[in-house]
Amino acid sequence: MSFKHLFSRSLSLAPGRLHFAAHSHHLWPDVSFEAQQAAWDDAARHADRKWDLVFGQVIPEAQAHVAAELGLPSPDSLVFAPNTHDFLVRLVSAVGRRPVRILSTDGEFHSFRRQAERWEEAGTAVVERIATEPFADFADRFLAAARAGEYDLILISHVFFRTGRVFDRVRELAALSRPEGPWVVVDGYHGFMAQPTDLSAISDRIFYLAGGYKYAMAGEGACFLHAPAGFGPRPEVTGWFAEFGDLEGPPGGVGYRTDAGRFWGATFDVSALYRFNAVRGMLATEGLSTAVVSAHAHGLMSGFTEALSEGRCGVLSQAEVLNPMTGDPARARFLALRHPDAARWRADLLDEGVVADVRDDVIRFGFGLYQDQTDVDGLVRACAALS
Structure with a gap:
């Protein structure tokens, strides 16, 4: 399911960008x-x-x-x-x-x-x-x-x-x-x-x-x-x-x-x-409770985690996943991967129009309402091209 129509302004102003920093600077909805x-x-x-x-x-x-x-x-x-x-x-x-x-x-x-x-x-x-x-x-x-x-x-x-x-x-x-x-x-x-x-x-x-x-x-x-x-x-x-x-x-x-x-x-x-x-009014109108939004984000995170575990994300498979996906719904809405090359990976992704962020040796990928499976697929491809 896609909710991109709620973020048409933010997405149209940077049409080539894949923004996976929803945990950092979340894109703003049209409202x-x-x-x-x-x-x-x-x-x-x-x-x-x-x-x-x-x-x-x-x-x-x-x-x-x-x-x-x-x-x-x-x-x-x-x-x-x-x-x-x-x-x-x-x-x-x-x-x-x-x-x-x-x-x-x-x-x-x-x-x-x-x-x-x-x-x-x-x-x-x-x-x-x-x-x-x-x-x-x-x-x-x-x-x-x-x-x-x-x-x-x-x-x-x-x-x-x-x-x-x-x-x-x-x-x-x-x-x-x-x-x-x-x-x-x-x-x-x-x-x-x-x-x-x-x-x-x-x-x-x-x-x-x-x-x-x-x-x-x-x-x-x-x-x-x-x-x-x-x-x-x-x-x-x-x-x-x-x-x-x-x-x-x-x-x-x-x-x-x-x-x-x-x-x-x-x-x-x-x-x-x-x-x-x-x-908050928009979310109520759309029937999007925090539980519903989290489920959407976690579904995208699961897809990215699966790609990581299958080796489809290239060198990122070498990183330690600090908060792996579990069945517990009480979890962050971002994945944190620790590796000495985290800062370089983030810089290379930015060069390709993919936004993540880094804290010391931890690269973080955040997921939210304005992403769908096509974005995750694009993220996986960008990660696979890293060296």
């Missing part, structure tokens, strides 16, 4: 173009009163979409920002001690990796990182460290960005979470709308970060934080949007909203939320 125009029109039409519309309609709609996707009991637990780094900074600022004691892994995305290293340099944080390799016993090792240590914040990816491997014991980790610490923070960027995710049983115990750049197909700028009630009531880093609503605070002091709005920043470009809402 997002119309949504971008709507954001401009609303800004021009309403001018100074635009924010009444944004906070009265656009943001509540986006909150409702995220809450429905994740099984959250209330959309009030959600707040938006241009990127997840903003939320990391605000979260750590809400911890009432220095240095902040953090448990994490050596496989987190660059936003956290770089910031954590700088916090360590400055003496702001002490970070313990659990090695993700060997992955067979990683979850046991990580949970043992979480239970044994005294941490203020425990941060881990649901799906690791480099390898596509899944941490499937979030519920056990959430059991450790307390308002007084530790706080459990889940980076859900490679899980959100990549696989069905139900946080209903643990929504009162964890923070959850994700955004629209990848599987939500909304582009950059539509990141969000789910913040459980009672955790981090007064972030030190705070924007003026957090002043609107029901406030609590010391007399004469800085007041904070009592819902997730306590983590609001300041003025930002809301066009990403227009795009996100439009994409």
Whole structure:
């Protein structure tokens, strides 16, 4: 089945390209173009009163979409920002001690990796990182460290960005979470709308970060934080949007909203939320749930994996598949292959109009709605020509 008609603009602007980086920069559907125009029109039409519309309609709609996707009991637990780094900074600022004691892994995305290293340099944080390799016993090792240590914040990816491997014991980790610490923070960027995710049983115990750049197909700028009630009531880093609503605070002091709005920043470009809402509307109209989209992507991944195993992808058969296809639906929407020549392979594929991406010695191929079997066949041919 093909859903290319939903992406006619993106595909027509680069007609010779085979884009297999849906896990990185997902192509934008046609409805997002119309949504971008709507954001401009609303800004021009309403001018100074635009924010009444944004906070009265656009943001509540986006909150409702995220809450429905994740099984959250209330959309009030959600707040938006241009990127997840903003939320990391605000979260750590809400911890009432220095240095902040953090448990994490050596496989987190660059936003956290770089910031954590700088916090360590400055003496702001002490970070313990659990090695993700060997992955067979990683979850046991990580949970043992979480239970044994005294941490203020425990941060881990649901799906690791480099390898596509899944941490499937979030519920056990959430059991450790307390308002007084530790706080459990889940980076859900490679899980959100990549696989069905139900946080209903643990929504009162964890923070959850994700955004629209990848599987939500909304582009950059539509990141969000789910913040459980009672955790981090007064972030030190705070924007003026957090002043609107029901406030609590010391007399004469800085007041904070009592819902997730306590983590609001300041003025930002809301066009990403227009795009996100439009994409969610498109998916609903087409009957495309996350489970349906994942099944489509996994079917294409299976075809590519079969070609790999049969030796039809040339030198790529020499690579180690870090997240092989299994019967478990809780998996990444990309395949990660490790080999010393990964960067060269990616460069050669780009020269032929095939887009993948590389992280160190890992080349990643992402699959999504705008691909069909003819694209996979083209990818296999391009890989077979590598040397």
